[in-house]
Amino acid sequence: MPKEKPELSDAMRAKISKKTPQKNPIKGTKFTIAISSAKGGVGKSTFATNLALALKKIGCKVGLLDADIYGPSVPKMLGISEKPKSDGQKLEPIIKYDVQCMSIGFLTDQETPMIWRGPMVTSAIKTFTQKVNWKDLDFIIVDMPPGTGDTQLTFSQEIKMDGAIIISTPQEVALLDVIRGIKMFDKLSVKILGLVDNMSFFVGDDGKKYKIFGEGGVKKTAKDYQKEFLGEIPINSEIGKFGDLGKPIVESNPNHEISKIYLNFAEKIKSTYL
Numbered sequence: 001m002p003k004e005k006p007e008l009s010d011a012m013r014a015k016i017s018k019k020t021p022q023k024n025p026i027k028g029t030k031f032t033i034a035i036s037s038a039k040g041g042v043g044k045s046t047f048a049t050n051l052a053l054a055l056k057k058i059g060c061k062v063g064l065l066d067a068d069i070y071g072p073s074v075p076k077m078l079g080i081s082e083k084p085k086s087d088g089q090k091l092e093p094i095i096k097y098d099v100q101c102m103s104i105g106f107l108t109d110q111e112t113p114m115i116w117r118g119p120m121v122t123s124a125i126k127t128f129t130q131k132v133n134w135k136d137l138d139f140i141i142v143d144m145p146p147g148t149g150d151t152q153l154t155f156s157q158e159i160k161m162d163g164a165i166i167i168s169t170p171q172e173v174a175l176l177d178v179i180r181g182i183k184m185f186d187k188l189s190v191k192i193l194g195l196v197d198n199m200s201f202f203v204g205d206d207g208k209k210y211k212i213f214g215e216g217g218v219k220k221t222a223k224d225y226q227k228e229f230l231g232e233i234p235i236n237s238e239i240g241k242f243g244d245l246g247k248p249i250v251e252s253n254p255n256h257e258i259s260k261i262y263l264n265f266a267e268k269i270k271s272t273y274l
């Protein structure tokens with residue numbers, strides 16, 4: 001007969017829970033969703049900003065946290081050049097298009113490179129999650145840096161993350177990074193809401209679909225790793241154009257076919273959580 005395991009005493013239980021890192025929710029929001037891409041340049045920030053605006057359009061209260069310390073995109077994509085106010089204790093988010101925003105890019109000169117070691121990045125992330133006056137939000141959308149580094153670790157281990165979405169292009173080389181991203185979130189016990197295939201095809205003047213970066217790879221990766229495939233976004237030059245103008249496509253032209261795709265993603269997220 002196997003011996004029964006002894007019950008843990010209350011003192012022992014308290015000791016163990018002290019050792020387990022505490023995951024703090026970001027104050028001022030109900031849910032925190034990370035937008036991640038294991039590779040750079042696949043459209044992660046474009047997705048994060050348009051998704052935040054789409055959630056707002058369907059009635060949610062939204063914050064956008066640019067956690068890409070080395071390469072912040074939110075100031076440019078939302079056309080923000082002002083500095084956040086502080087009372088010495090907390091930073092006030094900057095409100096643009098009815099979305100509460102915070103980015104390291106609001107605090108530094110746009111052209112100054114952030115030459116920081118890991119602990120400084122970790123400390124910046126803690127400031128943005130614990131010392132920003134986020135107010136009364138349904139969602140904070142976090143634009144993660146690419147890769148599987150300090151920021152991802154800090155978020156996943158210390159902050160209560162309610163879900164992550166992984167963005168990729170269909171290229172083989174990007175997919176390898178997606179697999180690394182999936183494994184990282186799984187290991188850190190962050191729920192992956194699903195995978196998005198960005199720049200999945202281009203529709204030519206002849207009306208035909210051209211699969212420039214290959215076909216079906218993101219969907220297949222999702223299937224292989226038992227994750228949901230959330231959908232695809234085609235290549236469309238309007239996306240970049242409006243992003244560069246500081247007014248993303250969902251805000252500039254909500255009836256555009258591309259905006260409808262982002263609005264669909266937003267509906268999915270809203271119905272999952274609210």
Ligand code: ADP
Binds near residue numbers: 037042046234235240
């Ligand atoms: P990341 O955050 O992954 O580095 P960005 O969101 O900055 O990537 O996007 C990289 C570039 O690709 C930007 O110029 C952006 O406008 C463009 N882009 C993103 N998604 C699309 C798309 N579906 N079609 C066309 N251009 C896109």
